[in-house]
Amino acid sequence: MRIGELAARAGVSVRALRYYEECGLLRPDRTPAGQREYPDSALDRVLFIRQLFAAGLASRTIVSILPCVDSGSLRADQLALLTVELGNIENQIAALSRTRERLVALIDSAAVSAG
Amino acid sequence: MRIGELAARAGVSVRALRYYEECGLLRPDRTPAGQREYPDSALDRVLFIRQLFAAGLASRTIVSILPCVDSGSLRADQLALLTVELGNIENQIAALSRTRERLVALIDSAAVSAG
DNA sequence: CTAAGACCTGACGTTGACGTGAGGTGCAAC
DNA sequence: GTTGCACCTCACGTCAACGTCAGGTCTTAG
Known part of the structure; x- marks a missing residue:
């Protein structure tokens, strides 16, 4: 799908999707003419990104943990990062x-x- | 107490306290020479302000609900505002x-x- | 084939909660 | 009486997550 459809489906702006790409959160293919082409799975990905943003994670943090979701495996440093962020979230919930x-x-x- | 002591006790910067005053969140007395003079109760007030900031409330929102804490009474609009913010916090907790x-x-x- | 959208790339603007000097004053110790 | 830290008031800088033009291209319906 193209950027407008993904934006509508995910409930975010087109600008936000371009920004996510700029941050390395999304890597859509391009048509020969240069237009962004997203797979269906991008919708879930965007929703997950938004969920993490809402939890106060910075884009750089999300960049480093998203590969885990893709690959289904965790390196030690990624596990450590996830554990830290999980602790932050639990602290936020308590506060x-x-x-x-x-x-x-x-x-x-x-x-x-x-x- | 003066601004430096309050900042140290509350664990915030001097700049933050001046900013809170700029927003109308704090109204310290002044010495004849113009230095800010805070009562002991300002400490709790600052901690409460920080708690509300951490919950995502904007300074303007805090400005409108702090008088309730001072006076111990709620006008209808203040109650409505508090209810809205309470709902936001509960949504945040759920998310x-x-x-x-x-x-x-x-x-x-x-x-x-x-x- | 052309007009209207949807899309593209810069690139500057916005908002909130401060940070960070610059340049001057107050106050307690020596 | 002067050193030195705490304090004062501007006032510009910062950072993240976008918003918002400007000026041009792609795509699709008629």
Whole structure:
């Protein structure tokens, strides 16, 4: 598929897909005329990239772990990187849970004053 | 206390504290010579601000909900805002949990190849 | 064959939360 | 009274993940 279709299906902008390529996250083929041509699997890949971005991973980090998804094998350094990022995510979840509790407490304790 | 001490105690930079004031998040008194003077309660306030920043809230959003913490009362619009942000945080937690599961699965399923 | 989109490559603009000097003032110690 | 660190106010720099033109090419429908 071409870039517009992938963008629509993944719910991202065309610019974002070109940016992902610039970062080395995507490597689409090109038609003889130079237009980008993506396989169907690119959709899942983009969704996974977005998921990792949402988790606060930097594009460079994603670049180094995406090959694991492709190859299904982990080198020691990739495993270490994944473990670190997993720890970061778990810390984020814990911090967000504390923040949630605090906001709930704030909502519960504060009287709703009209006006 | 002065800005340097608050920064050290809260684990943030002096620049960050000045920035928070610029955003309206902090309103320290001034000595006659113009130096900022913070009450002890500013420490908790800064930690709370950082917690909200970490949860992805924008400074403007924090500005509008901090008065609730001070006053202990909520106007209807503030309650609505808090509810929205609470929902965002819960969505983030859910998304992060999914990402965590995916990374765990990736680590578990991929064989660790030496070299 | 031509007009309208979809696509291309630069390349500069945006936003938020600060970092980083530059140049000057306050304050405590000696 | 001067050294030296903490503090002050501008004000420009940074970084990531794109947005947004500008100016040109490809593709497809009629």
